[in-house]
Amino acid sequence: MFSSQTYKQRRDTLRGMLSGGVALFVGAVEAPANALSNTYRFRQNSNFLYYFGLDMPDLIAVVDVDSGEDIIFGNDLTISDLIWTGPQPTIAELAARVGVGITKPLSELPAYLERARACGRKIHATQPYRAETAATLVALNVCDVPSEELVRASVAMRSIKSAEEVAEMEKACDIGYKMHMKAFEMCREGENERRIVGAIEGIAMQEGWGVSFLSIVSQHGETLHNRNCDGVLQNGRLLLVDAGAEALSNYTSDFTRTMPVSGKFTDKQKDVYNIVLAANNHVFDISRPNMPYRDAHLAATRIILDGMKQLGAVRGNVDDALQAGAAYLFMPHGLGHMMGLDDHDMDELGEMYVGYDAEIQRSEHPSCKACRMARRLQPGMVVSVEPGIYFIPALIDKWRAEGTCKEFINFDVLEGYKDFGGIRLEDDMLITPEGNRMLGRRLPITVEEVEAAMRR
Template sequence: MNTENVSDTDSTTGSDRMKDLASRGDSRSQRPSSEAFREFISSGWDETVPDAAPLESARWTPSRRDALVRRLPATRLVLPAGVLKVRSNDTDYPFRPDTAFAYYTGLGTDEEPDSVLVVEPSAEDPGTAQATYFFRPRAGFDTSEFYADARYGEMWVGRRPTLTEASQRLGVEVRHIDELRDHLAKDVGAQLSLSIMPGVDAGIEAMVEEIRAQNGLPGGDEAAAENAALKEAASEQRLLKDEYEVGQMRKAVDATLRGFEDVIRELPRAVGHPRGERVIEGVFAATARADGNGVGYDTIAAAGDHACTLHWIRNDGVVRGDELVLIDAGVEVDSLYTADVTRTLPVSGTFSPTQRKVYEAVLEAADAAFAVARPGLRFRELHAAAMEVLARTLAEWGLLPGTAEESLSPEGQWHRRWMPHGTSHHLGMDVHDCAQARREMYLDAELEPGMVFTIEPGLYFKENDLLVPEELRGIGVRIEDDVLVTADGVENLSAAAPRRADDVERWMAELRR
């Protein structure tokens, strides 16, 4: 970035943190300060503001908020978007709002750092929600913020919406962020509690703690328990996807599969590069950024033995023609829903006999989980079905110190040496969605229509593993698909990416023509 921050010292931001951020680089500033400049830059601008269209998600967010206030009655709920996080000196990481904030506002992409959604029971009907959105709206052309504020200024970060535009988009009341404290404090006490999504915005969290104390609400563990209940409720509500969410998941999966196809086309370039894994990562990232908001999580592009490191995201290794490459990647679309797909590909385009042997064992385990998946099955039984196959296979290969049955018992579990992770996790706005849900709502829950999760068994034989034959060492395979529970079974959302070994080889050959 070659431009310099020209923030004026009289630019206001609403908090000390914002002031600090806005003044980054003042010591090297070359800002113009004459009154003539101020008058000239504030004149001659078209001030027309067209009406804003409602977000597609705005049809769905009211019912989400209603369900939240019914779960946590008589409580004003504070859902911050979060703050920008420093990457280095005066540069920040790209902003991604907190998931609960995005879920209940319907906002996506990078909207909107430092903003806050407040949800509370309606005065007329406590079973329905009243929502108010607080953010910093567009500044006038006659303010120094317009041209001099590197955090909010239109010349620096683009045009911000007005209060009216934001209300039109979200379908809720919208106020300036400077009014937040007064709104949070009003009527809090004996009849109305105050809770905040913890760990998102330390400044707003401190504000809530202070208001609770001033109005006689308990602090300490009791306040923490209320906040944790909000986090749990938001997590559990996302276990069942509505029609809009399912549509967004389909878009994310489709974009992800396009990314895999682009990677396959570029595999020859990866083989010729000293950090071929980075080539794979970069190709997928380009598709994710062009077709969506970006990647939903750090891409795993793991060639050879790196595939045996479950979260290999350094991606700095070579890609050899006789190896497998495990690619675990997902596109996050603008609504922030992400796919999570893994394919293990033979770099040459053809599996060796040993590679195929491992691959087909993993595929059989995945197919076993698919075979039992249906409404009414307990979530943890997906894992059990896959593990039965892998334990039996590893016993047949002579790798277990006992029988498959002994290994599957709680006292055994030897097979987990080569399959140490779970077979499934929920998927949505977070790649590991609904992570704060209670066990009885997650692992021990029955599958219901609208749930979206992964099926992803694997086998990983590290190259220094002396308990396996040498021919298996350095081979890691995972096959991961994204699954929607329907009324009578499940739908494999990522089925368009071939899974069977012959089909994978054919897919790669067609894309490389």
């Protein structure tokens, strides 16, 4: 948690960006796993965390734009609660930690909002992602969500990370580093994917809040969000590990490495690997303020197409192939996403506001339809850089059958890659006034570094 001043300033800045009314922040409630009483680890709503900092359930807060007041609504614990929770600070004490001087019981919230509405003032809220929050908004008669004004202001503010936010992200990177080094250490024939997941997610919990997303640990890297994790590692296969942590402040890291189970890449693996590595490195070479991140997506996918041409899987003019959308066959996802208090930062506020703006809008052009973070980079933004090459048998077959990009793809060559899997290499990038810098210590990434990290 930052100083009370930090939160107060954020709310004052927000107030200055809204035309009027009341901005409502519904904090998360506990998330039941298999019963009301058996919950997942509590995860606060990120927008609530950003403006109100308090990391506990059952709080709702408002920023009153017109009066200048901030109020936290919450109920103090009773003596019978205390048996289960131990002594806890009061809501007023908690509120003081984040610079809020007014607190009220939750029962007073409906009347408060009713009064604001009666004066013709707008209630701003964001789109709920959990049905409990949706029900709360309905109960509070807040139906006109999301408030585009609140969303745009939140995105504008949260997109630019302060030095203290970057420091928290570097803590998350340190944890992510340990997680991945453990994966390098454990990756060997006969080991189980699930055991690696448990080991690295345990590290995320030991050192921070836990994982920033469910870890992907799979010999089927071509399956982008593989959650099976049931495989037994086999020499000859590649293992893709995409995992990150949240610091105790909930700021995130997100790294991907791909490693040969045997500890040594084959020549064929090395060839594809080095294309992905070149794409990753190139993005760091070119990214700087004011560059649309879509350009980095295009530059990375161009390297991938060029590399696959060297391997005979792509033919013809690479720029034409890029324009035709041929890269989607190898990398059917965007180059990266915004990062911060969420792994995919501000996803709850809507990708169309986070990754796009009035100038750079979502495009269905074949060359960048997979790109999700497209707008111009600014100093203080943190984005993931995660090019990949995947050989997805179902997609290859579909394109072949439909003749998609057939003038640019050599499907016969691709037949020989159908059991290859996939490679992704992901680092986290802070945009600086001068250009960019990588967050955290870089994990082993060259062929030599990876093989050295796996040597035992």
